[in-house]
């Protein structure tokens with residue numbers, strides 16, 4: 017074991033065998049240093065959300081209850097208790113994890129603000145309600161979304177690391193886990209995010225809870241989302257209006273949303289007439305709230321975090337993206353046209369100069385969003401290339 021520090025929290029974690037293919041899973045208790053950025057953003061996003069909760073004057077800080085349902089070393093929950101100051105329950109069904117969580121509570125002197133439990137996550141979440149439920153499991157959160165939806169009162173935070181099923185690379189696994197058909201296109205990362213958000217919206221709806229995505233990001237090989245819970249049938253029905261399908265033309269690159277869960281979908285591409293492909297059901301609404309992004313950025317400034325600059329960059333890109341589903345990739349279009357790529361900012365400016373809206377995205381350096389039709393995008397790219 018060795019002691020590491022993230023934020024202002026000290027945590028004892030096992031040292032994995034040096035020859036392991038994925039060291040975090042080879043250790044007796046899981047700890048992945050690569051997820052520090054995810055946890056740093058979690059501290060800032062949870063701090064921002066708790067400020068909103070407290071401003072409603074219904075709760076005191078210490079009355080806000082957070083659960084880290086898959087806690088391993090306890091690091092996520094300990095950081096929330098210590099760095100945000102709310103009550104955190106750290107749960108893991110592994111006996112080794114429970115012992116380590118208890119030891120880490122002592123190291124940080126957080127006995128009064130924390131609870132360590134050893135239950136199956138679904139059992140705990142079906143039994144107990146929490147203001148904030150955080151799911152950070154191995155791979156997919158799908159088997160836990162029902163219990164989390166039953167438990168959560170104010171915010172659901174969820175990580176999914178099963179990007180291959182979510183993004184359409186493992187099509188059948190994606191359909192099994194999320195009851196949605198993904199498409200493995202150049203915007204597969206956004207596809208994964210919208211499949212996950214769609215699954216969350218439908219699970220919450222069973223419990224008459226609507227949702228407002230406050231922040232979501234796809235970073236490296238995971239998807240992470242922070243969803244405010246909007247209780248009641250009216251809000252739930254309104255939430256489901258953001259569900260729908262996405263049409264994609266593999267020939268010309270046309271893409272477009274179709275809102276609703278029982279809808280007619282054109283089989284022919286409206287631009288080139290080729291057969292379209294369909295993905296869904298998906299979340300088609302905004303995947304972040306701009307004001308919340310600003311609040312998270314303010315929190316990133318005041319908390320001592322090792323990944324602050326990276327985190328700020330991601331959240332700023334998220335904030336500034338247009339709310340138009342399914343980004344384009346400049347390189348994919350250039351390849352099709354045999355055109356050479358300019359800097360992405362030059363393309364954005366050219367789209368704007370032609371009277372369209374355009375923005376970059378946080379998904380990749382070559383991606384952009386625009387309300388320009390695909391034919392116009394291609395003309396602009398061709399003209400820039402010349």
Ligand code: SAM
Pocket residue numbers: 045046047048051055085086087088089091092107108109110113135136137138152153154
């Ligand atoms: N959240 C942790 C972090 O940020 O370091 C990492 C959690 S790790 C990916 C997943 C943990 O979930 C493991 O420690 C495992 O023992 C635990 N686990 C797996 N299935 C579980 C279940 N059904 N109920 C409770 N714990 C479970």
